[in-house]
Amino acid sequence: MKELSLNILDIVENSTKARADLIEIQIVEKSNILTIKIKDNGIGMTKDTLQSVSDPFYTTRTTRKVGMGIPLFRFAAEQTGGGLSITSKYFEEHPTDHGTVVIAMFDKNHIDFTPLGDVISTIITLIQGHPKVDFVFTHNIGEKRVFLDTRELRAVLEGVPLNTFEVLAWIRENLEEQYN
Amino acid sequence: MKSLAELQAIKDKMKNKIVLREGSGDVRVVVGMATCGIAAGARPVLNAFVEEINNAGLTDKVTVSQTGCVGYCQLEPIVEIHEAGKEKVTYIHMTAEKAREVVEKHLKGGQVVSDYTVTDAN
Numbered sequence: 519m520k521e522l523s524l525n526i527l528d529i530v531e532n533s534t535k536a537r538a539d540l541i542e543i544q545i546v547e548k549s550n551i552l553t554i555k556i557k558d559n560g561i562g563m564t565k566d567t568l569q570s571v572s573d574p575f576y577t578t579r580t581t582r583k584v585g586m587g588i589p590l591f592r593f594a595a596e597q598t599g600g601g602l603s604i605t606s607k608y609f610e611e612h613p614t615d616h617g618t619v620v621i622a623m624f625d626k627n628h629i630d631f632t633p634l635g636d637v638i639s640t641i642i643t644l645i646q647g648h649p650k651v652d653f654v655f656t657h658n659i660g661e662k663r664v665f666l667d668t669r670e671l672r673a674v675l676e677g678v679p680l681n682t683f684e685v686l687a688w689i690r691e692n693l694e695e696q697y698n
Numbered sequence: 699m700k701s702l703a704e705l706q707a708i709k710d711k712m713k714n715k716i717v718l719r720e721g722s723g724d725v726r727v728v729v730g731m732a733t734c735g736i737a738a739g740a741r742p743v744l745n746a747f748v749e750e751i752n753n754a755g756l757t758d759k760v761t762v763s764q765t766g767c768v769g770y771c772q773l774e775p776i777v778e779i780h781e782a783g784k785e786k787v788t789y790i791h792m793t794a795e796k797a798r799e800v801v802e803k804h805l806k807g808g809q810v811v812s813d814y815t816v817t818d819a820n
Binding site for chain 2: 519524527528531535585586587590636639640642643646647670671674675676677678682683684685686688691692695
């Protein structure tokens, strides 16, 4: 991927496929360390699935159940000297607190660091495609904090879908203003 | 600052519109948004469709949605256009620029842009 924001889009698409309805995306930049955390309340994964998402060459799948998303994200982190971890609680074993957490850490000063890129477009794309899912987005850059919680917007919108064009435009401008 | 009051105003405006809109949306633009599509550039393609469809005043008629991998990763970004009573049109190797052209010529003008559609050679 050309930008880490595209990896974020890809990983969060997995969360939506796991039937999550609340997804937290957190980016923290503190000196040279950039951390991306994606937490969802989807169905989670069994231990076997968790093992195979980490190693795409391990499985002898007949159906395409596991893809390249996590390995690509992991590679982007490891090539800066960082790393990626996934923990997951499968809904059958954890009926009340299931879901998956992906955390990736990067060294921004490493020559192989992939730029974060257009995070706003990733957020807009996610909301556009999944208007019924709630997203809590936080980006801390040193002391600065960019924040969006679609549950707050939903309360104001009273049934008007989040992916209405005017609403998406409002979200984009709101985030742009927070970044400036 | 884009305030919640502004969002409230958007809501008030859209509430009335939504009543008018019911029963429409007969054209569907579907953009592949799996790992392969995203890596090939599907994000700007999707956003170009959303923006141009609005600019062209087609939001009542056309909806934009996302799908997973359809198995032709090498042809991504792939965009399908579904219209009631017509054969599905599949555009391949899309870019934001091509997306704007498809909105103008196909969605607005009714002419399939055959330069970008999938063929047997693909």
